[in-house]
Amino acid sequence: xxxxxxxxxxxxxxxxxxxxxxxxxxxxxxxxxxxxxxxxxxxxxxxxxxxxxxxxxxxxxxxxxxxxxxxxxxxxxxxxxxxxxxxxxxxxxxxxxxxxxxxxxxxxxxxxxxxxxxxxxxxxxxxxxxxxxxxxxxxxxxxxxxxxxxxxxxxxxxxxxxxxxxxxxxxxxxxxxxxxxxxxxxxxxxxxxxxxxxxxxxxxxxxxxxxxxxxxxxxxxxxxxxxxxxxxxxxxxxxxxxxxxxxxxxxxxxxxxxxxxxxxxxxxxxxxxxxxxxxxxxxxxxxxxxxxxxxxxxxxxxxxxxxxxxxxxxxxxx
Amino acid sequence: xxxxxxxxxxxxxxxxxxxxxxxxxxxxxxxxxxxxxxxxxxxxxxxxxxxxxxxxxxxxxxxxxxxxxxxxxxxxxxxxxxxxxxxxxxxxxxxxxxxxxxxxxxxxxxxxxxxxxxxxxxxxxxxxxxxxxxxxxxxxxxxxxxxxxxxxxxxxxxxxxxxxxxxxxxxxxxxxxxxxxxxxxxxxxxxxxxxxxxxxxxxxxxxxxxxxxxxxxxxxxxxxxxxxxxxxxxxxxxxxxxxxxxxxxxxxxxxxxxxxxxxxxxxxxxxxxxxxxxxxxxxxxxxxxxxxxxxxxxxxxxxxxxxxxxxxxxxxxx
Numbered sequence: 001x002x003x004x005x006x007x008x009x010x011x012x013x014x015x016x017x018x019x020x021x022x023x024x025x026x027x028x029x030x031x032x033x034x035x036x037x038x039x040x041x042x043x044x045x046x047x048x049x050x051x052x053x054x055x056x057x058x059x060x061x062x063x064x065x066x067x068x069x070x071x072x073x074x075x076x077x078x079x080x081x082x083x084x085x086x087x088x089x090x091x092x093x094x095x096x097x098x099x100x101x102x103x104x105x106x107x108x109x110x111x112x113x114x115x116x117x118x119x120x121x122x123x124x125x126x127x128x129x130x131x132x133x134x135x136x137x138x139x140x141x142x143x144x145x146x147x148x149x150x151x152x153x154x155x156x157x158x159x160x161x162x163x164x165x166x167x168x169x170x171x172x173x174x175x176x177x178x179x180x181x182x183x184x185x186x187x188x189x190x191x192x193x194x195x196x197x198x199x200x201x202x203x204x205x206x207x208x209x210x211x212x213x214x215x216x217x218x219x220x221x222x223x224x225x226x227x228x229x230x231x232x233x234x235x236x237x238x239x240x241x242x243x244x245x246x247x248x249x250x251x252x253x254x255x256x257x258x259x260x261x262x263x264x265x266x267x268x269x270x271x272x273x274x275x276x277x278x279x280x281x282x283x284x285x286x287x288x289x290x291x292x293x294x295x296x297x298x299x300x301x302x303x304x305x306x307x308x309x310x311x312x313x314x315x316x317x318x
Numbered sequence: 319x320x321x322x323x324x325x326x327x328x329x330x331x332x333x334x335x336x337x338x339x340x341x342x343x344x345x346x347x348x349x350x351x352x353x354x355x356x357x358x359x360x361x362x363x364x365x366x367x368x369x370x371x372x373x374x375x376x377x378x379x380x381x382x383x384x385x386x387x388x389x390x391x392x393x394x395x396x397x398x399x400x401x402x403x404x405x406x407x408x409x410x411x412x413x414x415x416x417x418x419x420x421x422x423x424x425x426x427x428x429x430x431x432x433x434x435x436x437x438x439x440x441x442x443x444x445x446x447x448x449x450x451x452x453x454x455x456x457x458x459x460x461x462x463x464x465x466x467x468x469x470x471x472x473x474x475x476x477x478x479x480x481x482x483x484x485x486x487x488x489x490x491x492x493x494x495x496x497x498x499x500x501x502x503x504x505x506x507x508x509x510x511x512x513x514x515x516x517x518x519x520x521x522x523x524x525x526x527x528x529x530x531x532x533x534x535x536x537x538x539x540x541x542x543x544x545x546x547x548x549x550x551x552x553x554x555x556x557x558x559x560x561x562x563x564x565x566x567x568x569x570x571x572x573x574x575x576x577x578x579x580x581x582x583x584x585x586x587x588x589x590x591x592x593x594x595x596x597x598x599x600x601x602x603x604x605x606x607x608x609x610x611x612x613x614x615x616x617x618x619x620x621x622x623x624x625x626x627x628x629x630x631x632x633x634x635x636x
Binding site for chain 2: 177
């Protein structure tokens with residue numbers, strides 16, 4: 001059942017004892033909308049808990065500055081920024097068919113939840129959550145704003161991508177007016193690299209390969225590179241966007257080796273190719289310009305599978 | 319003489335035959351405010367020309383899509399985003415003491431102009447120019463908006479830095495509503511790297527040195543690196559911000575060798591050190607968090623001079 005913003009706010013006001021589920025390999029938007037919702041529910045005197053199948057990366061610690069966990073038995077399951085069952089992650093997968101409400105902006109959402117608030121034109125789930133918070137008549141405070149700004153900023157590459165609308169900028173202005181320190185958030189999200197991360201980037205850039213007359217650039221992040229550089233597997237975000245930044249490249253691919261084998265594919269595209277469509281043919285999904293899938297194959301086979309799928313989208317032979 | 323926004327607009331409406339001077343080593347803010355002003359003056363039926371001591375980098379070509387040059391003898395000299403006499407560049411230096419109006423946001427402005435509109439709290443000169451255009455009662459069109467958005471975006475690192483205010487986001491929303499393609503502008507400004515640029519970045523990252531227990535990171539861009547990578551000297555922007563991105567670093571330094579010898583210093587700092595103050599002691603200037611100067615010295619001596627100046631700011635011994 002599709003809900004509107006107002007129906008979603010009414011549902012949240014009418015229920016209690018929330019379990020808020022964020023997606024595996026958590027990013028700024030799922031955590032921002034999850035904890036943002038927690039602060040809003042808390043302001044209404046409700047009980048809630050935010051959970052994630054994977055560990056929350058340290059750099060997001062500031063989102064939890066006013067968060068605490070209470071002991072209660074969950075009654076209402078809410079999933080945020082969570083497009084499909086497999087993104088619940090191993091630990092939380094059992095909840096996938098018990099979700100009472102899903103709030104999401106991914107057009108590829110598989111409609112697994114009993115109630116769905118879906119706005120594919122929103123730059124981030126956090127952008128929708130700001131409307132939900134307003135409709136719940138919760139006053140915007142700096143805890144909520146810090147969370148929602150984080151999702152808005154991270155899902156738009158700091159207001160850089162095509163998903164940004166005038167509304168996104170006006171929302172950022174409103175959130176900023178609560179007095180939050182956006183520059184520090186952005187520095188943490190975008191401009192903080194460990195020395196190890198610099199090492200990894202150098203290795204990755206040496207692995208770069210070009211296909212289709214330089215229109216596709218592909219990088220691989222192997223377990224060996226992670227080991228050598230000392231970068232944890234869950235701290236490679238941003239690397240996926242490196243190949244598409246090269247002049248003349250309209251499809252950028254990152255293949256990241258998983259600990260138990262196989263490669264996670266991240267696809268970033270320009271106008272020419274629909275990333276979500278390509279990844280759908282490989283069992284994944286996402287957005288038009290940024291999507292992903294998993295290929296349980298050795299590196300060279302995974303490359304070939306991916307290149308074939310892109311080739312079909314280009315309408316060209318490899 | 320200090321002017322207000324309204325006085326500036328009145329001055330522009332009352333005069334004609336403008337020579338609009340942008341600063342040497344032109345960036346998005348000086349070009350954006352210069353060409354933005356040209357489109358506004360042109361809409362009022364006035365004659366104007368935009369000039370720069372250095373060549374305009376190719377990637378800014380889209381700012382000129384509606385621009386053309388007419389033959390006329392300039393009567394009114396306007397300098398935009400131009401903080402000091404030496405920034406006019408060699409070719410335009412003779413105009414430095416003939417400037418009728420300067421519009422600028424650099425707190426270090428040396429007040430060389432007869433009339434000065436200075437707003438150090440504006441994120442970009444383009445942010446002030448939007449107010450000037452409004453006060454001139456020129457309707458915002460996509461040509462003007464494309465220029466002003468470019469300065470707003472480039473001077474804030476795409477809305478990432480501490481100079482962004484809610485006003486900046488609301489201005490971005492307004493400019494966006496003219497229908498300009500901000501994502502393409504941002505991709506050109508921030509996310510387009512030639513293969514040569516990638517080569518240069520790898521070389522530069524290998525040159526990195528740490529001082530003051532890892533609080534200061536320093537990189538050098540030598541003429542040899544530029545030659546080897548094939549990157550033109552005027553296309554190294556963005557590299558200056560790499561060292562400060564490393565975890566634990568609060569002062570990032572880039573020393574760039576000039577063709578005729580000597581090093582241009584770019585300083586990027588966090589809260590601890592005032593970049594503008596440090597560079598002032600070395601004959602330069604700029605903003606609190608980003609400033610520059612020129613040291614006519616060989617590399618090792620230039621490093622030492624710079625480290626001494628930062629050491630004084632830290633209040634610590636080398």
